[in-house]
Amino acid sequence: MKISYNWLKEFVDHDLSPRDLAAKLTMVGLAVDAVEEHGEDSVLEIDLTSNRPDCLSHLGVAREVAAITGKSLQMPEVVTGKLSAGTTQVGNVTSVEILNPDLCPRYSARIIKGVKVGPSPEWLVKRLEVMGQRSVNNVADITNYVMLELGQPLHAFDLAMLKGRRIIVRAARDGEKIVTLDKEERELTSQMLVIADAERAVALGGIKGGEDSGITETTVDVLLEAAYFTPAQIRATSKALGLATEASYRYERGTDSEIVPVASARAAAMIAEIAGGEILSGIVDAYPLKSDRKQISLRRKRYEQLTGLKFDVAEAEGILNSLGFEAEISPDKTALKTSAPTWRIDAAIEEDLVEEVARISGYDNLKTTLPGSAGAGAYLPGETGRRAMRGALSSLGYNEAVSFSFVNAEADALLTEVAEGSRLELRNPIDETAGFMRTTLLGGLLKALEHNFNHGSRNVRMFEVGKCFLNIEAERPEEIERLALIATGARNEADWQAASARIDFFDLKATVEFVAESLGLPSLSFAATDSFSHLHPGRSAVISLDGISLGRAGQLHPRVAAEYKFKQPVFVAELDFGAMLNARRAEVRYQPLPKYPTVVRDLALLIDTGVALSAIEKAVGELAIAELVGFRLFDLYAGKELPAGKHSIALSLRYRAADRTLTDEEINAMHERIVGKLTQEFLAEVR
Amino acid sequence: MSDRITQLRTDFERELSAATAEADATALRDRWVGRKGGLLTAEMKTLGKLSPEERKTTGAELNELKNYVESAIETLLGEFAAKREAEQLAKERIDVTLPGRRVQAGHLHPITLLRQKIEDIFVSMGYEIEDGPEIETHFYNFEALNIPENHPARSPQDTFYLAGERTTELALRSQTSTMQIHAMQKRTPPLRVAAPGRVFRRDTPDATHNPMFYQVEGLLIDRGITLGDLKGTVEEFVRRLFGPDTKTRFRPSYFPFVEPGAEIDYTCFKCGGSGCRVCKGSGWIEMGGSGMVHPNVLRVVGIDPEEFTGFAFGLGLDRLCALMYGLDDIRLLYENDVRFLEQFR
Structure with missing residues (x-):
């Protein structure tokens, strides 16, 4: 997420330089990957973790800055709701009907009549440029601007193109088609959500508008959409269609359902100011499924148990309040009762509050300790x-x-x-x-x-x-x-x-x-x-x-x-x-060193090449000559002068008795038995 | 001194100076002091014919001459032996600068070298090394780790799944954190476990990605374990891995299986924190995720999070390997080019 340093300052009047601000944000969990200078401004590139979609806007990051610096958060004036509106009630011109409130819990519409679509003023073009966005026209630019500012995606319809001038939020029909703003025809399924007029789908809800209902140079009256869509639905549709937009990116991560009318007012005011026209009075705000603020408590005991830090209840209250948690200290001052803001979709349990307080107060304050020793370590078996x-x-x-x-x-x-x-x-x-x-x-x-x-x-x-x-x-x-x-x-x-x-x-x-x-x-x-x-x-x-x-x-x-x-x-x-x-390990047992000499006799045999050495060794073994203590092949020769199918093998046989020196006669007798067995069994010839 | 003795001495001196080879010296010895027929041996025998008076003086002179002859010949023989030995040794001279003869040793894979080092550190800090399946069920890979249903990690975009109909869907584990669950199921706290191993993610190979890589995960559960213990443990770990001056930094971060969570940075092993190419000028290198084990994770394995707390931290070996050895392309790790492998020891 790109954040403009100057824009951010409109929300919080802090005195940190861009670099210092980047360092501070990094240390509270908003990792700033880069700080780039853009003329008078600097842009902070923030690598947001997936649990913090609330920071996909300048307002969201500003809340963090306010918490870090202790300064107060200033909302832009128009955002606070001072909207100069006409006498016609918007509700008399259009209506909103939500058929699938589980997929779209809130949908609002405002109408601005008599706008002049044209190029954006220089400052707006520049600001979008700093954010890496190209200017399209004043109305489209304003919807973009407000999204970057407040985190609420917006869509502008050409009211004249909406049949029946009404909005129906419903599931698409299987096989229903829509041509989106990028001129692609897309076939939909009943798993997807569309924004429709009296006759047909005019937008892919929360993802992209339709080609023939969008703002053009000839648009005079604008219907401004600000809504809240269920993240899972947007994610599934975006994936199924292979279509990801700035809007879908925010909706699928989770936007703030409560910012809807505020963002709508902000954009309507900007449109009236920049593109001219008259804002109809009021807002059509269908809000069948209201989001609740989660009630979460934080106990001193739990904070200290998890962090090892001392719990300063006043400090914790200050931090949580600056982040919008509406903290209240318990009478015995050992705990805080909070009401999590709707934009903090990640906050659900006590441990989340532990992190909020610890991270803003600073992980640098953690005392490093080593857990007491607990027995020996061990390698993997084997x-x-x-x-x-x-x-x-x-x-x-x-x-x-x-x-x-x-x-x-x-x-x-x-x-x-x-x-x-x-x-x-x-x-x-x-x-x-x-x-x-x-x-x-x-x-x-x-x-x-x-x-x-x-x-x-x-x-x-x-x-x-x-x-x-x-x-x-x-x-x-x-x-x-x-x-x-x-x-x-x-x-x-x-x-x-x-x-x-x-x-x-x-x-x-x-x-x-x-x-x-x-x-x-x-x-x-x-x-x-x-x-x-x-x-x-x-x-x-x-x-x-x-x-x-x-x-x-x-x-x-x-x-x-x-x-x-x-x-x-x-x-x-x-x-x-x-x-x-x-497998079984070989047992290691000491063998007494030989006391009597070993006699080596060599034996060369002409034998069939098909006889395996293992067979010969086995045959010798069958004689069970205890004094034979070594059997080793030391030469193998196959030459042309030898009969076909035969080769010559040379064995070294070692004889020794444990209790005496063997006599020549004894050795000869044993050797002869071996020769006899091999010549007989394998038709081998002594060479 | 008798003329006879003088004459003998003169003769010997002449013959001695004429002896130029070792054989001459041995012949000289036989001729003069040989037991049989040696000139001086024979001369000794004539002493008996002399008067006691003469016998005494002549005997002494003769003895003196014999000693002289023997020692002169001995010296001469010694010189010849020394010369012969010197010649032999000179002949045996070799060029010690010729290459030594050895078997060309093989090399262990850099990931193995690093993994062994890390295992050694964990074991020395009281951890049991644990290993487990590389093909995992949804429960171990995601659910037990508190990874939400709609988390991108679960999507087939990110995680490899096995084909075919099964009672339980199987995936290639996408993090060694799966081992936290296995380890806690097998033991009761307090426990300390470290699990190194292969993990898989659907990343198309490029200079900084492979669809398979190695991680190691450390887990400690006990009563009274805090974030401070995590920080202290990680500090000790990196000091043992990179050297005693290494420092660590904790940044808040998000991993579904911990809360609070932290990203660990350590001071660059190359520049020590002043900033260089390895750490891209920041002085810090990202090690990996960590945090206090999420209460949901503890509950899954039947551990009461109010009684026991614990921490987990993990790091990727491939990236560490790339940083430590300056690899500009980590695909090299699994190409098994011997020219690459032979560089590690």
Whole structure:
């Protein structure tokens, strides 16, 4: 809201400079964003909170200034009601009928006859210009002026254009049409309110006038509307028609029903003075639903309880009275009885009065105290794990990504096996291509990867932890905390000694294991799978712990990679991080350090490529050789000279007994059992 | 001194000065003082043939010579060893200015870094961190927070709603204040809770807006809690976040779930309050809304507002992030460009 410094001074004779005034207003809750000089005048740009529509006028802001400075509020003379009027009673010329008083509790009309519509005088043009408004003609300018001054929107009809010279305030008929002042034809519904004459709608109530009933250069007699409309109705109509005006802006926030006749008088007097003409005597004022002043009390006890400030009953009375609350001190001086002004639609309860007194007396007076200590604070359950995971991943070179929770449904569907109905759709997305809640974090990471590729970063490791959403048969959807990883490109930068190597599945696997270890989980198991359509069927694994699946890892399926136009292999993993945080922790127990030596025997086998290492390890395990304390693959070789379908694996087996040094014979015997089992079970050959 | 000894000494001196390599020195040692066949070792054995008188003087002279020879050879060997070591070390010299070998570390998201810092502060001030659903019912997102039926925040212009027929209409939470209600339902006062998290508003992305951002909300309910406690708490909070000289300012403001309400400003962390580009010359930066929890909100969760009072305050992490790091476009926060992410630590 723009407020003219000079205009404001007509209401309150204060001695604050524009800057000081801006600072004071800011500190009582009317945040002044800017002070701009306009020749002799200054304009204060106030960022009003939605609860204070009463300050959408100079009068409203002036009341605040009066309260701040302790000066009295001076209403302009004509506003106080001294109207030189003709002998004809307005009621004999026109009538007002309100059919929907719940939507329009008050509607008034005055008539000014014999006006001369023309340009506005210089001072009026200038004042509107300072407020950022263009001059139209004298009558229109005056209605604008009074709205900016008193906060009451006004509308001027050409009386000659009103059929039957009467006003009917009614709901529109479904399909009823009106051409508004902006020359737009608008189709209405029965939810909307119109101002009609005897035959048709002549204005959209509280929003905009009709094209063929408005003031023109040929207008001679003016019917001046001043009304009070119910905010919700105006808001709904304005939204439905996509039509917002200065009038609708004020009405939908809440105007003062009691200012209606005052504003009407002010405008009529100005019209008669500037545009000439005769004001008919009196006002037609239909006011079927009168607004009540709310009775609110303020107790000393409550004020002190909420603010920690001492309650000065006289000061509080002064503040509330200057704001129009008609405060009255209780006989025991511990409370105030007030009657809230009709313009303060925000004032309803005692706490509102607490704020009124505290803010005008100044929040700067608040004594700062710290509430007494009340026990220890606590992090979110799992926060230690979350931080450990973040530490582990960043130490491995993974950057943390944060993506939007809403995604493209097709992209999301490409990456999960979630059923169509489980994906939650937004009713009103801002981006139609991102209208669903994510069921996987991978979509965000792939999009991020695409962005990075497009900007020249080819070596990318990223992770994201966050919620995924699933529609389930419950009041609320399921929100699952997941962790996703993406890795592609070089594992390390080539340096002056070593060449760079490419990231592959085993880097990703080690990363997942490292994360699990950072959480203190027992070892995870990885099993081959081809059941995830977004993963390479020969290069993907189900990750589980204690037989419960925690997630998946693998190379992005070439088909999916092609959708993104990725030209290099991309590795992804996604884990149910919530489940990992809740999973069983590995128990840490001290193991006595070995007293006897360990003997290492290597074993090279030519074996079918289809035999998984886990199968070999399992077979060895079945022999239950207690002295076998280590099993490690240290070489894997597949060369052309080897028979088709075979590769060579080299195992390092470690033997040790807890109570003695093993003899060669003992070790040989155990080693032979292992060799025997593997050659027999997998038709492996010792190389 | 016997001529014999003099002669031996002269011979040794000559041979010693001729020794130029470590092998010469060891050969010299074997030749002169070797246990088997060393010249002086053999000479010692001849002493027995002498008279006791001669044996004593010659023996002493011979011993003196032997000590001299041994120490001279030892010195020479030491010199050679030192030289050999110096050569070896010189050969092993590296260029310490070559780059160190390390794994390129990853970086946490700036929002995470800020959120962790804020959580640490809240926990140190006795608050429990709370988390909750990002998809909310009307009750938690609006009604319980005293947000009026016709408040613009409720409109589909501002808030995301889920499609489909449901018993309860669901929205993406538009503020972390929803957590006030969850937190108070789970506990009985006195309570202190802080809730960081994602919130959603229908803002088209531009340099200063994203449809998703992060907030954190602090809530304290107890007997005898005042606006002064709120101010003191916020002051302490910003001092821990931005440094001990940070000051705060309260301006009256309006948020439906508090009354009285206040906007919190703090002195600019960049200029300390004198005015700069970060604070647009005012010296103050807007932190967020705060106030005394509205009696209607307390009643919703069954807390008697006459017995208990409390305050809530919130702040937006994205904007703070943008101010702290000088981001000119907050869309960068969710683009996940590694060149951006790698700048934060």
